[in-house]
Amino acid sequence: MSDTYTTDVLVVGAGLAGERVAVEAAKYGLNVIILSLVPPRRSHSSAAQGGMQAALGNAAKGKGDNPTVHFLDTLKGSDWGGDQEVIRIFVDNAPIAIREMAHYGVPWNRVKGGPAQYFIKGKKVEVEEDFKKEGLITSRDFGGTAKWRTCYTADGTGHSVLFAMDNLVVQHGIQVHDRMEALSIMHGDGKCYGVIARSLRDGSLKTYFSKSTVIATGGYGRIYGTSTNAVINEGTGNAIALDTGIVPLGNMEAVQFHPTGIVPTDILVTEGCRGDGGFLLDKDEYRFMPDYEPEKQELASRDVVSRRMTEHIKKGLGVDSPFGTHLWLDIRHLGEKHIKTKLREVYDICMYFIGVDPVKDLIPVRPTQHYSMGGIRVNKDGHAYNLEGLFSAGEAACWDMHGFNRLGGNSLAETVVAGMVVGKRVAEYSLKRNLDISSTLADKFTREVEDRINALFKGKGTESVAGLKKEMADVLTEKVGIFRNGNDLGEAKKLLKKIYDRSKNIKVKSTSKGGNPELTAALRLKGMIKLAMTIAWGAYARKESRGAHTREDYPARDDNKWLVRTLARWPEKANEPVLSYEPVGILDMPPGERGYGGAQSIPMKKSVKSYNASVEKLQKKNGCLDPAIKIGKEIKPGLWKKEVK
Amino acid sequence: MGRTLTFRIFRFNPYDEDSVSRIQEYQLEEVPRLNIFNALNLIRDDQDPTLMFDFVCRAGICGSCAMMINGRPTLACRTLTSDFSSVIELFPLPFFKLLGDLSVDTGVWFREAAERLESWIHTDEEFSVNETEKRMDNELANKIYESDRCIECGCCIAGCATANVYPDFLGAAGLNRIGRFMIDPRDERSNETWFELVSTYEGIFGCIGMMACEDVCPKSLPLLDTFAKVRRLMLGTGLSGKK
Numbered sequence: 001m002s003d004t005y006t007t008d009v010l011v012v013g014a015g016l017a018g019e020r021v022a023v024e025a026a027k028y029g030l031n032v033i034i035l036s037l038v039p040p041r042r043s044h045s046s047a048a049q050g051g052m053q054a055a056l057g058n059a060a061k062g063k064g065d066n067p068t069v070h071f072l073d074t075l076k077g078s079d080w081g082g083d084q085e086v087i088r089i090f091v092d093n094a095p096i097a098i099r100e101m102a103h104y105g106v107p108w109n110r111v112k113g114g115p116a117q118y119f120i121k122g123k124k125v126e127v128e129e130d131f132k133k134e135g136l137i138t139s140r141d142f143g144g145t146a147k148w149r150t151c152y153t154a155d156g157t158g159h160s161v162l163f164a165m166d167n168l169v170v171q172h173g174i175q176v177h178d179r180m181e182a183l184s185i186m187h188g189d190g191k192c193y194g195v196i197a198r199s200l201r202d203g204s205l206k207t208y209f210s211k212s213t214v215i216a217t218g219g220y221g222r223i224y225g226t227s228t229n230a231v232i233n234e235g236t237g238n239a240i241a242l243d244t245g246i247v248p249l250g251n252m253e254a255v256q257f258h259p260t261g262i263v264p265t266d267i268l269v270t271e272g273c274r275g276d277g278g279f280l281l282d283k284d285e286y287r288f289m290p291d292y293e294p295e296k297q298e299l300a301s302r303d304v305v306s307r308r309m310t311e312h313i314k315k316g317l318g319v320d321s322p323f324g325t326h327l328w329l330d331i332r333h334l335g336e337k338h339i340k341t342k343l344r345e346v347y348d349i350c351m352y353f354i355g356v357d358p359v360k361d362l363i364p365v366r367p368t369q370h371y372s373m374g375g376i377r378v379n380k381d382g383h384a385y386n387l388e389g390l391f392s393a394g395e396a397a398c399w400d401m402h403g404f405n406r407l408g409g410n411s412l413a414e415t416v417v418a419g420m421v422v423g424k425r426v427a428e429y430s431l432k433r434n435l436d437i438s439s440t441l442a443d444k445f446t447r448e449v450e451d452r453i454n455a456l457f458k459g460k461g462t463e464s465v466a467g468l469k470k471e472m473a474d475v476l477t478e479k480v481g482i483f484r485n486g487n488d489l490g491e492a493k494k495l496l497k498k499i500y501d502r503s504k505n506i507k508v509k510s511t512s513k514g515g516n517p518e519l520t521a522a523l524r525l526k527g528m529i530k531l532a533m534t535i536a537w538g539a540y541a542r543k544e545s546r547g548a549h550t551r552e553d554y555p556a557r558d559d560n561k562w563l564v565r566t567l568a569r570w571p572e573k574a575n576e577p578v579l580s581y582e583p584v585g586i587l588d589m590p591p592g593e594r595g596y597g598g599a600q601s602i603p604m605k606k607s608v609k610s611y612n613a614s615v616e617k618l619q620k621k622n623g624c625l626d627p628a629i630k631i632g633k634e635i636k637p638g639l640w641k642k643e644v645k
Numbered sequence: 646m647g648r649t650l651t652f653r654i655f656r657f658n659p660y661d662e663d664s665v666s667r668i669q670e671y672q673l674e675e676v677p678r679l680n681i682f683n684a685l686n687l688i689r690d691d692q693d694p695t696l697m698f699d700f701v702c703r704a705g706i707c708g709s710c711a712m713m714i715n716g717r718p719t720l721a722c723r724t725l726t727s728d729f730s731s732v733i734e735l736f737p738l739p740f741f742k743l744l745g746d747l748s749v750d751t752g753v754w755f756r757e758a759a760e761r762l763e764s765w766i767h768t769d770e771e772f773s774v775n776e777t778e779k780r781m782d783n784e785l786a787n788k789i790y791e792s793d794r795c796i797e798c799g800c801c802i803a804g805c806a807t808a809n810v811y812p813d814f815l816g817a818a819g820l821n822r823i824g825r826f827m828i829d830p831r832d833e834r835s836n837e838t839w840f841e842l843v844s845t846y847e848g849i850f851g852c853i854g855m856m857a858c859e860d861v862c863p864k865s866l867p868l869l870d871t872f873a874k875v876r877r878l879m880l881g882t883g884l885s886g887k888k
């Protein structure tokens with residue numbers, strides 16, 4: 001047997017979600033080990049610049065905010081695809097999460113009483129900040145929100161929160177095994193026993209036995225090739241859950257494109273640019289968003305802005321460049337001081353990577369793959385469907401507060417809130433369960449990984465990892481992008497299937513000892529292709545447009561047929577994913593208008609009551625494990641009515 | 646236009662007993678806006694799959710990719726090839742444990758430093774779920790953030806004469822971290838506690854103040870200012886004996 005570790009709680013992923021779960025479990029006196037591809041502070045959470053939503057209502061423009069207003073914004077943002085009970089749990093806990101992180105050292109920006117200058121809807125306005133709120137945590141404007149709700153530390157929010165969190169991890173003495181990649185989930189009889197991992201330092205395999213295992217491996221945007229995501233965001237956590245054959249991934253077709261990836265390099269410049277008053281301009285330097293979205297303008301939800309930009313480019317109004325067509329982001333009017341303090345990262349990125357000085361020049365941008373709403377389907381406790389002892393949190397999970405479109409600032413907030421909520425459930429579960437160690441199980445799963453490695457060394461050698469990866473990414477980008485249609489998606493399915501088959505002929509040529517980067521990449525590729533297939537299969541089947549999933553051939557949101565969540569499984573020995581559907585969750589506020597985007601919808605024929613009556617039964621049928629508190633009990637029925645005028 | 650670039654790259658695999666350290670050369674056609682991140686990936690994809698290096702964010706944010714580029718420690722992802730002549734030399738950061746070729750173990754070093762410095766807010770107060778947050782002046786929040794911006798890339802330590810002689814030296818990043826907690830009112834550590842931590846040759850008095858660190862810090866942290874503050878506080882505490 002390879003090196004073996006045992007622990008109460010094993011967390012795969014040292015981003016914000018994973019670390020917050022780990023800290024919670026440690027508070028219960030449990031042993032925790034965290035695995036990570038990279039040192040924790042390098043995790044992609046560190047790259048979030050903009051901020052984190054929580055309804056504190058301290059800033060003048062946030063006055064009157066409360067969790068229910070946040071609930072409404074998030075639900076509309078999700079295009080009613082989210083689980084309303086989870087959204088409720090989230091919005092109620094977000095203020096606590098922010099304040100807790102303040103307690104642990106995050107230097108949130110604070111309210112300064114007196115007159116302040118802001119850019120709102122294209123105009124410079126003076127707003128009086130309340131002296132009574134002086135020194136409390138302030139917030140900025142982000143897309144798709146009724147109030148200014150996004151708390152921030154200048155433009156390094158993710159960095160500051162992650163460092164504070166990792167400080168807690170150090171304080172609690174939690175072990176982190178970095179450069180350690182989970183390659184397989186040990187399971188049997190519907191129970192999870194831990195993982196098999198490979199050291200990226202020396203290439204050796206390790207066995208980790210745990211009472212509970214938490215997948216917090218973040219997003220998988222890199223399967224699109226061009227993405228704002230870090231290069232390590234390749235979805236191995238999701239792939240190994242899919243490999244179990246029984247755990248489903250939820251709503252994989254829900255992929256977010258962010259309006260402002262810079263051209264070239266696809267690095268993100270934060271939504272804070274538009275939140276703080278930046279404009280989108282076309283080739284005539286004309287500000288086009290107010291024509292499409294008179295109310296929200298540049299600050300409609302991301303799916304809407306990205307679509308409008310693409311529409312505008314299709315009209316021939318984009319700017320041609322050697323790196324493809326793009327539009328402009330203009331923040332010059334915010335002034336040098338603002339740009340060099342509150343948007344300093346944006347300034348640095350533009351200067352270093354594309355040689356553009358945003359104080360004086362326009363920034364070339366276009367919509368770029370950014371966020372994965374889909375992920376490992378879990379119940380509201382974060383417990384994976386069908387596999388006891390496996391949990392998931394953060395971007396890797398489909399806890400499902402984002403539905404078909406996530407709001408800016410809601411993801412960082414999700415990681416910390418889910419870390420708290422799921423962490424507690426993980427701890428409760430671990431306290432009840434025994435540590436089961438079985439060398440038979442360890443041998444079986446280790447052998448499977450060894451077989452995979454040997455097969456890669458012995459492959460026919462007709463395919464290269466880099467080549468196949470690029471082909472996969474191109475299919476997704478060209479045919480499963482912002483605007484989709486049945487023809488393209490059908491084509492994408494065929495092409496991906498071929499790429500999947502060809503992945504069996506990869507040969508790893510380098511037998512170099514140690515980490516062997518070629519082997520590392522080759523081991524990931526098949527899982528990436530499988531994820532790509534779940535996206536294409538889900539998108540092809542969903543014959544409606546909802547949030548970020550836009551079908552040219554089915555432009556309306558269809559609440560009659562498609563108010564459901566897609567679940568994708570990959571049964572053992574299957575050659576493609578198998579889809580099933582479940583209700584999105586208990587409905588509190590029935591589907592309605594978002595107030596931006598201008599799309600049509602087909603109303604539900606069923607009553608909300610009868611929809612709700614089927615939720616528990618149908619979710620359980622799909623593998624939902626019983627949560628600690630019965631499904632639907634944490635909704636606060638009708639509270640939203642107070643906030644809808 | 647189109648230059649042909651020559652990369653001279655340090656190679657050594659400590660996990661392979663047959664590996665010998667050497668310089669290997671690779672040629673690459675330059676394209677507009679080529680940075681070292683793209684260049685190394687092109688070399689690995691097309692020429693040599695064994696080459697080891699680390700990138701994560703590829704946006705100058707995560708601190709993974711520091712290396713010696715023509716003798717200077719800096720972030721490879723945001724370094725453009727056009728800033729150099731056509732010969733570019735890449736070496737791993739000195740001081741840190743070598744994991745292979747250009748990859749070094751900054752993560753473990755910084756974790757140990759965090760343990761040594763007890764890099765967290767020390768307070769007896771419990772977090773209370775129902776209370777509003779403690780107030781803080783926005784200027785102070787910004788000041789704390791200024792020092793909090795360190796991305797632990799290791800450039801300052803690689804460039805520091807003291808660190809390369811005394812392996813236990815906390816380095817600019819370590820001292821900066823101390824400065825960050827010292828000015829944070831939420832941290833209740835006393836000046837004596839700080840004094841014990843930094844008033845040694847591993848701490849602030851080991852620093853010879855040549856400021857190579859501030860020169861190379863890719864985040865332009867005000868290290869000089871921070872050290873001056875820490876020094877002043879420590880001298881005050883040292884002279885007054887107790888506080």
Ligand SMILES: Cc1cc2nc3c(=O)[nH]c(=O)nc-3n(C[C@H](O)[C@H](O)[C@H](O)COP(=O)(O)OP(=O)(O)OC[C@H]3O[C@@H](n4cnc5c(N)ncnc54)[C@H](O)[C@@H]3O)c2cc1C
Nearest residue numbers: 013014015016017037045050051182218394395409411412
């Ligand atoms: C450029 C950018 C800016 C953003 N800005 C914002 C913002 O302003 N506000 C906001 O709310 N959201 C923002 N987001 C989204 C948000 O940052 C992420 O969704 C969130 O940080 C994800 O956190 P996480 O903990 O789930 O995962 P991550 O932080 O990505 O961490 C994943 C962890 O898993 C580890 N891992 C992965 N696979 C394995 C494996 N197989 N074995 C072991 N370890 C593994 C990695 O090493 C890493 O530690 C932004 C995203 C991007 C790309």
Ligand code: SF4
Nearest residue numbers: 805852853854856858
């Ligand atoms: S000033 Fe010089 S000796 Fe002091 S930390 Fe910086 S580089 Fe090192």
Ligand code: SF4
Nearest residue numbers: 795796798799801862
């Ligand atoms: S102080 Fe600067 S150079 Fe040193 S580790 Fe931090 S960011 Fe890097």
Ligand code: FES
Nearest residue numbers: 703707708710722
């Ligand atoms: S890869 Fe993150 S700083 Fe260079």
